[in-house]
């Protein structure tokens with residue numbers, strides 16, 4: 001322990017470093033692709049170029065990665081940076097002699113993907129800042145996972161498997177969607193890789209949450225644990241028993257009750273936007289001038305934004321309904337979850353983090 005004075009910083013810093021590496025790589029790949037001379041996506045049968053879907057998914061993924069990389073701590077600054085990046089991308093396409101051109105539809109596709117990513121981040125983010133209870137445990141588990149390169153290898157394998165499933169499925173569906181097989185394959189690969197990576201990430205985080213609960217592990221450094229209610233002996237992180245509390249099992253009826261109003265408002269808002277916006281003078285012309293595929297991307301973005309806002313509201317309502325969670329050991333709850341709990345004797349301090 002003495003040799004490693006700050007494992008808390010070490011785990012978080014390593015995790016952030018790895019996310020930054022991945023986000024940087026994704027940005028470089030995107031910029032190379034968007035400035036590749038004369039690159040054209042094939043046209044939708046009887047229609048215009050279909051790369052707005054690629055723009056939408058690219059910005060969805062890029063924005064998510066950049067948020068994970070912690071270059072931005074506020075959503076509005078991430079939003080502004082995303083807009084600036086999209087504008088920069090189109091501007092350099094326009095001025096460089098690479099036979100790529102400024103395209104408003106591309107920008108709109110970027111914008112829709114950016115908004116969708118921000119809505120997902122907002123909808124799934126911890127409800128309190130700094131995160132408390134289960135959210136704190138989840139954040140710690142995620143950092144512990146991302147701090148080890150071996151785990152990234154597993155995520156990469158899962159992403160590759162997802163792409164291997166997504167590409168053939170999308171190519172098979174290309175005929176029905178009347179979109180070029182190459183574009184569909186690209187989209188299928190991207191979506192499959194993102195889904196596979198996300199699934200593996202979520203399973204890994206959940207496994208670590210289980211381990212941390214089992215060993216009363218410190219969510220900051222993974223050490224199994226110091227006396228609860230004081231600081232972690234390994235890294236100094238304050239530890240309350242509520243961190244390890246198992247959330248109440250939510251009844252289906254409760255979920256329905258908490259979801260009804262937010263979902264109704266989201267559906268109403270979306271319906272109103274679809275009905276009214278295209279009729280507004282000025283905006284109507286702009287919308288008409290967009291390619292059909294771009295309008296699809298905008299609609300997809302709108303659905304995700306409404307869904308993200310609804311998700312946030314549903315989670316807040318569910319949290320209000322729950323009693324704050326069950327603490328595994330009855331002795332913990334007597335003084336509001338701050339009682340001391342002896343560390344499991346069989347666990348070495350580094351055990352949890354090594355798993």
Ligand SMILES: [Zn+2]
Nearest residue numbers: 218221232235
């Ligand atoms: Zn610790």
